[in-house]
Amino acid sequence: MKSSLLIVGFFVLGIIVSLFQWLPQILIDADLSIYALYVLMFLVGIGIGADKKAWDILRNARLKIFLVPLTVIVGTAIGVAVVSVFLKNITLREALAIGAGYGYYSLSSIFIGEISGEAMGVVALISNISREILTLLLAPLIARYFGKLAPIAAGGATSMDTTLPVIAKTVGKEFAIIAVFSGIVLTILVPVFVTMILEF
Amino acid sequence: MLIVLGLMTIGIIAGFAVRNFGKIVRAVEPLINAAIFILLFLLGVSVGANKTIINNLDTLGTQAILLAFGAVFGSIVVAFFTYKFFFKPKE
Numbered sequence: 001m002k003s004s005l006l007i008v009g010f011f012v013l014g015i016i017v018s019l020f021q022w023l024p025q026i027l028i029d030a031d032l033s034i035y036a037l038y039v040l041m042f043l044v045g046i047g048i049g050a051d052k053k054a055w056d057i058l059r060n061a062r063l064k065i066f067l068v069p070l071t072v073i074v075g076t077a078i079g080v081a082v083v084s085v086f087l088k089n090i091t092l093r094e095a096l097a098i099g100a101g102y103g104y105y106s107l108s109s110i111f112i113g114e115i116s117g118e119a120m121g122v123v124a125l126i127s128n129i130s131r132e133i134l135t136l137l138l139a140p141l142i143a144r145y146f147g148k149l150a151p152i153a154a155g156g157a158t159s160m161d162t163t164l165p166v167i168a169k170t171v172g173k174e175f176a177i178i179a180v181f182s183g184i185v186l187t188i189l190v191p192v193f194v195t196m197i198l199e200f
Numbered sequence: 201m202l203i204v205l206g207l208m209t210i211g212i213i214a215g216f217a218v219r220n221f222g223k224i225v226r227a228v229e230p231l232i233n234a235a236i237f238i239l240l241f242l243l244g245v246s247v248g249a250n251k252t253i254i255n256n257l258d259t260l261g262t263q264a265i266l267l268a269f270g271a272v273f274g275s276i277v278v279a280f281f282t283y284k285f286f287f288k289p290k291e
Contacts, residue, residue, distance in 0.1 A: 010237045047211075
């Protein structure tokens with residue numbers, strides 16, 4: 001589950017609780033988030049490992065299909081790199097990490113917030129939610145002008161679940177399977193890429 | 201953060217090992233959700249305590265949306281060529 005208003009709800013609730021200082025200071029000082037992140041990533045790993053359908057799709061994939069997530073990786077990197085030139089306060093490295101969320105906003109914002117500070121975590125959250133919304137709204141338009149792979153590429157990691165219905169409707173069944181494949185590969189790569197980009 | 205990637209790798213192996221135990225597998229999803237809720241809540245808490253962020257939320261939001269446009273546009277342009285050269289049915 002990458003997307004739900006509930007996720008944003010908890011984020012906003014956190015802000016409110018903190019603004020009104022309803023939270024005991026000891027809880028803030030303890031900085032539990034890193035431990036929660038450890039637990040989360042172990043669980044996410046189990047979720048991936050136990051996903052039989054995902055393994056089947058990966059095992060039976062033809063080599064050519066790997067070009068689709070690769071397209072997203074290259075296209076996103078170029079796109080955010082160009083934009084980052086015009087943004088003060090956001091380095092190329094941070095922009096690349098935010099882009100490498102590929103729409104998986106819960107995980108990428110948590111990671112980036114933990115490594116680069118809360119400000120970048122917020123940017124990652126809003127940016128990756130926007131990517132999902134843009135895909136949901138523009139998929140038909142994108143397909144018309146940029147071809148059948150384009151809505152899949154726009155969706156990034158979300159093309160396996162949250163944006164899949166829209167994508168499938170726009171590009172048809174045979175490309176929907178490519179969307180699922182690309183989404184699975186990118187979902188696995190999000191924590192790997194974000195960490196690599198920010199720490200090396 | 202390398203610890204995190206290590207934990208995910210161990211998780212993948214563990215998950216693969218228990219993939220046929222439906223009970224365990226079904227328990228994972230709600231636990232993941234709980235962890236995500238806690239973490240996003242905590243991110244919110246640190247954001248709320250940070251006056252600089254709260255005061256600059258409009259700037260940060262604008263930058264975030266611009267990055268999203270860049271990411272989507274870059275992706276669909278490259279996808280246009282990938283489709284044209286590798287996926288388009290030959291006439």
